[in-house]
Structures are given as structure tokens and as C-alpha cells.
Amino acid sequence: MADALETSQTYILDANKRDMSGARSKGLTDAMLDRLMLDAKRLRGVADAVRAVAALDDPVGSEIARWTVPSGLDIARVRTPLGVIGIIYESRPNVTADAAALCLRSGNAAILRAGSESLQSALAIATALRSGLEGAGLPADAIQLVDTPDREAVGHMLSGLDGKVDVIVPRGGKGLVARVQQDARIPVIGHLEGLCHAYVDADADPEKAVNIVLNAKMRRTGICGALETLLVNESVASNLLPAIAAPLRDAGCELRGDEAARAILPDMVPATEEDWRTEYLAPILSIRIVDDLDDALHHIATFGTGHTELVITENNSTAERFLMDVDAGIVLHNASTQFADGGEFGMGAEIGIATGRIHARGPVGAEQLTIFKYVVRGTGQTRP
Template sequence: MSAPLKALDGTPDLTALMTDLGAGARRAARVLALASGEQKDAALAAMAASIRASAKEILAANAEDVAEAKANGSSSAFVDRLALTESRINAMADGIDVVRAIKDPVGIVTESWTRPNGMTIERVRVPLGVVGVIFESRPNVAADAGALCLKSGNAVILRGGSDSFRSCRAIHQCLVEGLRKAGLPEESIALVPTRDRAAVGLMLGGLNGAIDVIVPRGGKNLVARVQDEARVPVFAHLEGVNHVYVDKAASLDMAKTIVLNAKMRRPGVCGAAETLLIDKAAAETQLKPLVMMLLDAGCEVRGGDDIQRADPRVKPVTDEDWATEYEDAIISAKLVNGVDDALAHIARYGSHHTDAIVTEDAAIAEKFLNEVDSAIVLHNASTQFADGGEFGFGAEIGIATGKFHARGPVGAEQLTSFKYRVRGTGQTRP
């Protein structure tokens, strides 16, 4: 059994508790960095089995969280994110199996070369160390993040939303059981054992150097706070103000399919399109069909006079709209003077997340792919492909828009660093 769990609220010495947690994770990280892929996979298999076997206990813990949230007057959307069902629990276990199937990134030699003096130099992947994951109401993040960090040889400190505390604790017990069964340190996956919100501030300070990177999973307020306060690197994106530019050389059919999918497949995900840019040179044939299609699909369209003329249902746009991630069935639309004007609009208002062009003109497509400064730039495909699973990474811990280390979907490979291994036969430097 794991150590007795601390009380839900009130911790006499939070700093000491969190420092211990950090030191334990750091110790575990040293073991995990050298653990074999087989041992890590055995732990993942045991974790998934434990989650499936403990469905009843997890649901009971979750029911308490849900009851408390309802008593506190939480919104139904909030309760929906919090609530677990048998199928959601199965999906969690399946997700761990997916992570298990990913290729172990640790120890992979990505480059090697021989110097004129005969020394060989290898660049080899090593884990980052200790990942701090700060998330909100969805308890499944505990399982997803725990599994992905373990696969990549990292220890992880999980800090779930206080509203999902009991659910996370029940899931965490399954993860620890998996670690134990595989003979890996239980401290490899730590859960902050208190709802005291001050724990987040301590994690952002790095716990005396114990935390190497912070991954915030949640709404804009959380991400903004983490980006602002963290004293360690952060893998995150604040928002996805994503564009689809429909060029004059676009096929109208393809443009319709892609725009509809990019906005309406799931309007709330970070890869959803927020702004439609249409080439003035093709406005005559493309503007009206695209705008009508969106309106007919239940999407609010906002635009200037030229867009409003296409359909009386179009609402006026303000300058603020261009920088807004709606997270809803709303899109802003604008006519632009060709690809250069589209590029200028994206440079001014975009969030460096994901942007797409629809065109049959290969030269214009290449220009767009080269010049848009975003983590993901697509030609003739939907922005909703911004996802680690869709990229073939198996799973992701999030999407990053920074330019350092990890950019775009953050999968197992992106949770590694590297070192150089040099093999000589007695070489010295002249």
C-alpha cells in the first residue's frame, strides 16, 4: 500500500511537503532514466489493468467530487468535464495501452558521426527529468500525463483541480499499483496530496530545482498564470487563433469541406479555425458559398461591410475579433488582397499555433508554408489535425507554441532531451 493519504484540506507545512515530493520525484527520475522499455511497458500494462479493475472505486470517488461540485453550484459544462462514466474509465485505460504501444524514445541515437581524429560522437535521447503537470477538472489527465511521462522516462508531479481531488486520488492509486507491480519507484508518479491552492505556486517555483518543466492543462486563465509565474520552462499554448486562407486558386469544393471541418468539427478545440481569410480576386465565386455554408451549419459569421453583403445574417466584426479564440461556433471573415495580405494578417493577429491555406497553386502554397511563423502550417488540409494522435505521435501531453525545445504536439519524444556520447581511443586535444 502507498503511504497514508493526507487530509483533503489544510496542510500544516505545505512547503516541506512539496519539497519532499520534489526530492522524491528527482530520486525516481534517476531510476526511470535507466529503466528498460520492457519494465516501463510492464508498469503501463499493470496500470491499465488496475484502472479497469478499480472502476467501481474510481466511480465512487468521482461521485463524491460531482456531488460537491453540484452543491457548490458549478455549471453543467463543468460537471460534465468532471464526471466519469464506465466508458470514460475504459477510455482512460485504453489510452494507457496506446501510450504503451509508442516506441520508447529513450536511448535512441538520432545522429552519429566520426571526427577526423577518429573519435565518434553520438547524440542520444535522454529523459528531461521531472515534469510538473497542473490541470483542472478533467481527472483523466492524471492517467494520460502519468502514462506519457513514464513512457518517456520522466517522473511526474500531478496537481489536479481541487474539484476533482478524490477522483484523481483514486486514479493515482491505480497508477502507483502499476509502478509497484513492475518494480519501479512509487515516487515516479506523484500526486499533490492536498487541495491547498498554494501548492501550484510552489510548483511554479520549481521546488528547489526538482521540477524541470511545467505543463499546464486547462483554460486560458491557468495557462496565462503559469506562463507568467513559472520559473522553469513551460510547454503550453495560450490560445489557438487559427486561420484558413482560401486563395483565388482554391477549389471551391475543397475549400468548403476544409473550412467546415476546421471550424465546426469541434469548435472548442485549440486547433479550430477562428478566422476565414478569402482572396478578394475570387470573392465573386467563393465568398457567398463559404459564408452561407457556415451560417447554414449553425456558425455565427462576423465580418465587415463586404462580408455582410454576402448574407444578411452576417454580424459586424470589431478589431478585437481578429485576435479572439472563440472556442465556439463563431468565425470572423475577411477579404484580403492575395497571399501577401493574408500573411500580413496572420503575422499581426495569429498566435503561432496552426494555420492553413487552400489553393491549387503550388507556388503560393509553398510561400504560405514557408512564411507563416506557426508551429503547424497546412496546405489543403484542416486545422483540426493539430493533434499528437493525428500526427502519429500516439499521444500528446499538449501543444506548444513556444520556439524552444518542443513546438506543436508534445508527445513522448518531445519529453526527452539528449546528450552527446563520445568514444575515443586515447585522443587528446592539440
């Protein structure tokens, strides 16, 4: 499949140019255009991710646990595929390859439904993947892509197609995920938006704080792991906030601050209540000064989406409390939120970052696309 992606480069990039042209004419945001765009380097990255998934151990059949009970029964919990997975996504063409590879690696079949803005790219990628499957002697229909932008196709998938689809995975904006979760008649592995926070503690190392916040916000602003809200402890804000703000502004980031933050940097845009609820996916960062760790935890609990949260501190007790108390799929200590990625977690690739609390949470890779069964081995036991 990876080889087929590379040999189909011209075909795929031409399709992507058509998508990009259509997206610009529709007025898509810069963040959405960045997610949609493919070039030779990005396509190599997509192929490399498929190879990384191929190199993973096969999760199917692996034992999660094994034990013997007093009756003498030998009991094992063993990974099995989920079945047929429907994946509904927007913008990012690489999801077509990532999702297909992960489903195949975990023994599942995939029915993919790309957004209309990325349909030509997705069709070209899916065609290459299917040819790779056939070249390996596997059924091409293990990967299928819905070839129409008609919204009714989503409704059919959400119905479960009379029991033919076992799980739905939505990956996209709040509107898409909300519709899927509301209308689906089968289980959903949900991926809400990434409203990611960083809390800069009183015991933060200033140099780490400056570097981590800059990377977390500005490395790529259009990804779900990008930092959106910065919380700074009031005891260090007067000295540390200007140091953090300077490189952000130099990189073109608009800063929006609460009253306390603007008392330190008066030229910031005033932050509103809506800013605390907004995933910008753009070079905009909202900043709030908090009293202490408890205040930061309360803010994150109120406005967070369960995606990725970060604490910057040299105080291990503070860090451990943050890591244990924050309710999110990924919690980080002294590392950029941009590491919220299945590839960076050693999973090869990901279908997305799950923000729910059932079945899978955080990066969803091949292992997370399995369920389990109990294999019980006896020697003739009967139950009295």
C-alpha cells in the same frame, strides 16, 4: 496502467459526475463542461491512448546523430530524460493519463496538478495509474498528483521545489499559462491558446473548402485545434463564402464578419477588433475577406498564437509559401485543423501543443519530453 483505468471505470466515472455537478453549479461554459466530461466511450479512448504510448519505441538512449571527427573521436548525440516534470492543467481529466503515460515512456517522473474543477476525476485516474505501476513492479511515486485545490501548491511547483522539479508544462487558458510563464523559476514548455486560422485561397477547391472548414470549426468546438478565424480571398468570396456559411449555420455556428464579409452575407454579426484576438472554444467563427496571400499572412502574424494554421488551395506554390512563411507549431495544407493532436501525429498521446520556440514545438509527446547528451568514445586521444 491502461488495464487499471478500465477496471476502475465505475470509480472514475462516479468521480467525474461529482466534478461535473460542481462545474455546473459554478457556471462553467459549455466548452469547459465538454472538456471535463467523461463517459465510458471517452474513458476507453483514454485507456487506448495509454496503450498507444506503451507501444511507442523507448526514446531514451536512442541516437539522434553519430559522427567521427578528424581526431578519431566517435561522437553520438543520445536522448536522455528531462527529469521530474511538473504539469499544471485545467478541465481535461484525460490529461492526467496522457501526461503520466508520456512522462513514464520518456523516463521522467511526473508531478501533476489538475484544476479544482477536475480534481476528483484526476485523483481517481491517478489512483488507477499508480495501481497499474505497482502491478508492473514499478514505483507508484513515478506519478504523483497534488491532492489539494489550494493555489499555493502551484506556487510551490513553480519555485522548482529546491531543484527537485526540472521543467514545468502548463496546459490551460491564457491566464494559467501567463502566470506560469511569469512566476516560474525553472524552464517552461508553454502552451498558449489555439487561435487557429484557415485561409481559403483564390485557387481553393470549393468542395474541399466547405468540408474542411465545417470539420475544422464544428467537429469539436472546445478543443485547442478548433478553427476560430476564417480568411477568404476576395476574388472567390462572393461565390464561396455563402457555400461555406450554409452548413456552418445549419450546424448551429454563429458567424461574425468584417464589413466586406457582411456585404456578401448581411445577416452576419459585425466582427470587432476583439474577435480577431478571441479563442472562442464555442460555435462562433469570425470571418474576414482578405486581398491576397500577403494580406492573410499579415493577419495571421498579427493575431495568431503560434498554434495551428491552415491554407486551402490547389496551388502548390501558394501552399508552400504559406507553409514556410507562417510562424506556428503546426501548419496544414488542405486538412482540418482538428488534426492538431499528438495522437493523430502518431505520438500515442500528447501533453499539449507547444507554442513557444525553445526545446519543443507543436504536439509534445514522449520524444519531446527528452533532452540529449553527447556520448564521446575514444581510443586514447589527447589534445595537443
